[in-house]
Amino acid sequence: MYAYLIRRILAxxxxxxxxxVFVFSLLFLSPGDPAAIIAGDLATxxxxxxxxxxxxxxxxxxxxxxxxxxxxxRGDLGVSIFSNLPVSKLMLQRLEPTxxxxxxxxxxxxxxxxxxxxxxxxxxxxxxxxxxxxxxVLGFSFPSFVLGYLLIYTFSIKLEVLPVQGYTSISKGFGPxxxxxxxxxxxxxxxxxxxxxRMTRTSVLEVLAEDYIRTAHAKGLATHKVLIGHALKNAxxxxxxxxxxxFALLIGGAIITESVFAIPGLGRLTVDAIxxxxxxxxxxVILVFSGAYVLVNLAVxxxxxxxxxxxxx
Amino acid sequence: MxxxxxxxxxxxxxxxxxxxVLEIENLKTHFFTRDGVVRAVDGVSYHVxxxxxxxxxxxxxxxxxxxxxxxxxxIAKPGRIVQGSIKMSGRxxxxxxxxxxxxxxxxxxxxxxxxxxxxxxxxxxxxRQIAETIMLHxxxxxxxxxxxxxxxxxxxxxxxAERRVTEYPFQMSGGMxxxxxxxxxxxxxxxxxxxxxxxxALDVTxxxxxxxxxxxxxxxxxxxxxxxxxxxxVVAETCQRIVVMYAGKKVEEATADELFERPxxxxxxxxxxxxxxxxxxxxxxxxxxxxxPGMVPSLKNMPPGCAFAxxxxxxxxxxxxxxxxxEMKAGGHFAACFxxxxxxETYHG
Numbered sequence: 001m002y003a004y005l006i007r008r009i010l011a012x013x014x015x016x017x018x019x020x021v022f023v024f025s026l027l028f029l030s031p032g033d034p035a036a037i038i039a040g041d042l043a044t045x046x047x048x049x050x051x052x053x054x055x056x057x058x059x060x061x062x063x064x065x066x067x068x069x070x071x072x073x074r075g076d077l078g079v080s081i082f083s084n085l086p087v088s089k090l091m092l093q094r095l096e097p098t099x100x101x102x103x104x105x106x107x108x109x110x111x112x113x114x115x116x117x118x119x120x121x122x123x124x125x126x127x128x129x130x131x132x133x134x135x136x137v138l139g140f141s142f143p144s145f146v147l148g149y150l151l152i153y154t155f156s157i158k159l160e161v162l163p164v165q166g167y168t169s170i171s172k173g174f175g176p177x178x179x180x181x182x183x184x185x186x187x188x189x190x191x192x193x194x195x196x197x198r199m200t201r202t203s204v205l206e207v208l209a210e211d212y213i214r215t216a217h218a219k220g221l222a223t224h225k226v227l228i229g230h231a232l233k234n235a236x237x238x239x240x241x242x243x244x245x246x247f248a249l250l251i252g253g254a255i256i257t258e259s260v261f262a263i264p265g266l267g268r269l270t271v272d273a274i275x276x277x278x279x280x281x282x283x284x285v286i287l288v289f290s291g292a293y294v295l296v297n298l299a300v301x302x303x304x305x306x307x308x309x310x311x312x313x
Numbered sequence: 314m315x316x317x318x319x320x321x322x323x324x325x326x327x328x329x330x331x332x333x334v335l336e337i338e339n340l341k342t343h344f345f346t347r348d349g350v351v352r353a354v355d356g357v358s359y360h361v362x363x364x365x366x367x368x369x370x371x372x373x374x375x376x377x378x379x380x381x382x383x384x385x386x387x388i389a390k391p392g393r394i395v396q397g398s399i400k401m402s403g404r405x406x407x408x409x410x411x412x413x414x415x416x417x418x419x420x421x422x423x424x425x426x427x428x429x430x431x432x433x434x435x436x437x438x439x440x441r442q443i444a445e446t447i448m449l450h451x452x453x454x455x456x457x458x459x460x461x462x463x464x465x466x467x468x469x470x471x472x473x474a475e476r477r478v479t480e481y482p483f484q485m486s487g488g489m490x491x492x493x494x495x496x497x498x499x500x501x502x503x504x505x506x507x508x509x510x511x512x513x514a515l516d517v518t519x520x521x522x523x524x525x526x527x528x529x530x531x532x533x534x535x536x537x538x539x540x541x542x543x544x545x546x547v548v549a550e551t552c553q554r555i556v557v558m559y560a561g562k563k564v565e566e567a568t569a570d571e572l573f574e575r576p577x578x579x580x581x582x583x584x585x586x587x588x589x590x591x592x593x594x595x596x597x598x599x600x601x602x603x604x605x606p607g608m609v610p611s612l613k614n615m616p617p618g619c620a621f622a623x624x625x626x627x628x629x630x631x632x633x634x635x636x637x638x639x640e641m642k643a644g645g646h647f648a649a650c651f652x653x654x655x656x657x658e659t660y661h662g
Contacts, residue, residue: 214432221449
């Protein structure tokens with residue numbers, strides 16, 4: 001058990017190292033000279049050269065990389081080219097809305113999708129099953145920005161029950177927070193719910209054909225006990241896997257959703273940084289998102305051990 | 314037929330006039346597939362006496378497992394019980410509500426299956442799986458049910474039961490798992506245990522252990538066993554009465570002694586001759602292992618007349634046209650064959 005955990009944790013190190021190399025190379029791989037961008041349209045060649053010197057852009061790649069990693073270890077992600085503020089501070093300011101949006105989305109998506117998938121599997125072939133599958137296909141193929149505007153149009157403009165956009169911190173009360181977060185979460189969660197519902201259905205359906213399900217029925221257990229107590233636990237590993245993998249969708253989706261709903265989160269920060277070629281911020285955001293992805297999948301690996309005893313040993 | 318069994322000429326000790334705990338009457342379980350109706354069980358009747366071991370014998374696909382699953386009403390779609398009755402203590406199980414049926418499963422009637430490797434839930438501890446049944450049917454608390462689970466594991470002779478009860482199925486061998494299945498099945502003192510090829514997937518050495526364990530517990534708990542198998546050797550050792558099935562129908566029924574001494578259906582004879590016997594190895598001609606030619610007919614497309622006729626050496630013109638009735642040929646001995654006299658004559662035990 002512990003050997004497994006340590007192995008998993010150690011395995012994240014090379015992943016993060018590759019991410020770091022990639023993120024740093026971004027500066028060199030992308031077109032355009034950051035020094036020239038900072039200097040602006042009216043700068044002379046001398047100005048640009050001076051800025052290059054100041055940012056250390058003239059030093060060899062490996063030296064620059066070494067310095068960058070060294071700073072990274074101390075939590076220093078560099079300074080924004082435009083605002084001259086530390087990237088870590090800028091990101092921290094934007095962290096809460098994104099964190100809240102993604103976690104609310106995850107909770108809503110899982111709470112809706114897993115029961116839907118289980119029921120679809122149980123009622124496989126019926127119109128209930130077809131309904132869930134139709135939802136899954138639609139949810140997956142519907143662009144989130146279209147869905148977002150549709151929701152705004154329906155609930156904010158026509159029915160006037162929810163705010164059009166913006167974000168209220170949870171520290172200002174749960175009610176207002178929920179009011180603001182519900183539409184973005186639905187928008188963001190649709191793809192994920194569709195994916196998880198599909199996977200749940202497939203996985204449960206497969207498990208329902210197993211001999212031990214027949215044993216459970218032969219014991220006299222009620223259907224819901226067989227479904228939840230016996231089938232779902234066996235079906236859980238692929239479901240949890242897909243939730244972990246789909247976390248990437250969540251991050252990508254958050255960037256679009258935050259733009260549609262004007263939420264001042266990391267996604268907006270990213271979009272703004274890309275438009276301005278504010279490389280340190282882009283690097284910081286990618287690192288944090290990758291780190292979060294790796295952590296979520298580490299959590300998934302740990303959850304496996306609770307779901308399936310065969311993995312534990 | 315009721316009378317016939319009561320006046321059996323050679324009743325097994327203790328079974329004469331005994332109470333019938335389970336009575337299947339004219340059961341028809343059909344599967345409505347896209348390619349047509351498969352008549353897996355087509356008008357089968359048998360009963361189980363209190364505390365006896367009844368053997369249900371036949372090749373794969375003859376409907377013996379389906380008849381057992383029908384008793385628990387665990388037939389999955391597209392299968393359906395289309396006709397018949399399954400009576401237990403005067404109640405027809407086919408008329409019960411789902412809730413009432415659930416209170417029978419695992420409680421009055423329980424079942425063990427052919428595949429011990431896959432019949433236990435891999436992600437739940439053995440204790441949880443056994444205790445679940447006990448809590449459900451006996452209303453015991455979690456702790457008491459757990460204690461009873463340990464007790465049941467001891468009963469089926471699992472060493473270190475206290476520790477084993479917290480383990481998972483993958484930590485056990487096939488034989489051990491089948492013991493756990495037996496423990497689970499017997500945990501609520503069922504009146505009938507349906508054992509569907511319980512030893513087929515096990516090593517020969519383990520087979521005997523499991524069979525003896527089942528018989529011993531049967532004596533101890535007074536449970537009647539329906540032993541479903543294709544293995545006549547197993548049946549000969551363990552059963553008092555035997556029902557032979559072929560292509561969804563019952564073709565012969567007798568006490569075990571009678572059946573092995575004087576089989577009246579050519580299919581039964583075929584089954585017996587296809588079992589290797591060491592005690593006959595000396596006489597070369599008789600030592601030859603016989604096989605039954607041909608295959609079980611497609612249950613979708615049954616020939617007219619006797620279903621066994623195409624494979625039968627005794628078959629006459631009549632067999633191919635007319636279906637033989639299931640009749641009493643001697644006291645307590647029934648068979649569905651026009652030529653049972655000839656069969657009996659030619660069979661030398």
